Amino acid sequence: MDRVTSTQNAPLAFLKGHGTENDFVIVPDPDNAVALSPADVARLCDRRAGIGGDGVLHVVRSAAHPEAKDLADEAEWFMDYRNADGSVAEMCGNGVRVFARYLEHAGHVTAGEVAVATRGGVKRVHLDKDGSVTVAMGRAVLPEESVTVTVDGRSWSARNVNMGNPHAVAFVDSLDHAGDLHTEPPYAPASVYPDGVNIEFVADRGPRHVAMRVHERGAAETRSCGTGACAVAVATARRDGADPAASGTPVTYTVDVLGGTLVITEHPNGEIDMTGPAVIVAEGTIDPSWLAGPSS
Numbered sequence: 001m002d003r004v005t006s007t008q009n010a011p012l013a014f015l016k017g018h019g020t021e022n023d024f025v026i027v028p029d030p031d032n033a034v035a036l037s038p039a040d041v042a043r044l045c046d047r048r049a050g051i052g053g054d055g056v057l058h059v060v061r062s063a064a065h066p067e068a069k070d071l072a073d074e075a076e077w078f079m080d081y082r083n084a085d086g087s088v089a090e091m092c093g094n095g096v097r098v099f100a101r102y103l104e105h106a107g108h109v110t111a112g113e114v115a116v117a118t119r120g121g122v123k124r125v126h127l128d129k130d131g132s133v134t135v136a137m138g139r140a141v142l143p144e145e146s147v148t149v150t151v152d153g154r155s156w157s158a159r160n161v162n163m164g165n166p167h168a169v170a171f172v173d174s175l176d177h178a179g180d181l182h183t184e185p186p187y188a189p190a191s192v193y194p195d196g197v198n199i200e201f202v203a204d205r206g207p208r209h210v211a212m213r214v215h216e217r218g219a220a221e222t223r224s225c226g227t228g229a230c231a232v233a234v235a236t237a238r239r240d241g242a243d244p245a246a247s248g249t250p251v252t253y254t255v256d257v258l259g260g261t262l263v264i265t266e267h268p269n270g271e272i273d274m275t276g277p278a279v280i281v282a283e284g285t286i287d288p289s290w291l292a293g294p295s296s
């Protein structure tokens with residue numbers, strides 16, 4: 001099948017969903033027939049002139065996408081994730097829960113296990129009957145070096161954590177110290193993060209319980225970040241002297257985000273499970289003349 005730009009098409013189906021208020025425009029496109037340009041993505045995610053979202057979940061069969069066709073035997077569906085600014089990301093933890101919820105909503109899978117291909121590898125997702133969704137997120141990589149995060153003239157030493165995508169985790173006394181992240185974006189060194197970075201600010205709430213704010217690469221401050229919550233849980237565990245690989249005991253942290261709560265468990269083999277909600281809130285069609293039209 002020839003691929004066409006979204007702007008040449010008949011009305012384009014979309015849904016809107018969120019996980020702990022990290023919200024997404026979902027574009028079902030099983031045959032990968034729609035070439036969503038970065039400008040199209042930014043337009044869809046525009047909260048005033050578009051639908052609004054922190055990113056786009058482009059839903060494509062793995063066999064139909066050049067970046068995922070080698071994973072088609074393991075995972076029928078590929079999450080082609082785009083940030084709100086149109087950039088591509090390796091993984092989105094909240095997004096993959098919402099992606100699985102969409103597959104269930106569309107009748108492509110039933111409650112239970114579903115494998116989803118991402119640029120960060122295949123993720124196994126469990127859709128629970130109670131409405132929660134658990135994702136096997138894989139292992140965190142924690143390079144030894146610490147990095148410095150700066151925002152509005154204040155600096156903190158931060159932990160570099162890779163969850164398939166890059167994170168810098170800074171511990172702060174109060175989440176307010178991160179300031180207004182929309183007007184004063186935080187900075188972490190490009191020498192460590194040449195492709196940009198997601199930056200988390202973390203404050204303690206109690207035993208194995210923290211709260212975080214996040215400034216996402218490609219989306220500014222969002223109300224939640226699943227990969228970020230995993231990075232935060234692992235960085236906090238190491239700070240607290242908890243290492244499941246050494247103790248042989250799983251470690252669980254509750255991570256409060258602005259849009260809800262995520263529960264993160266790191267197992268002795270390093271594998272990380274993340275549990276949280278995933279909700280479909282609306283569906284409709286996009287007017288192709290709007291998508292093709294002038295930007296204002």
Ligand SMILES: N[C@@H](CCC[C@H](N)C(=O)O)C(=O)O
Pocket residue numbers: 022055083088089090091092093094095165166198216217218219222224225226227228
């Ligand atoms: N919100 C996501 C992360 C989305 C990608 C991120 N902005 C990046 O560029 O790495 C999550 O829930 O993990």
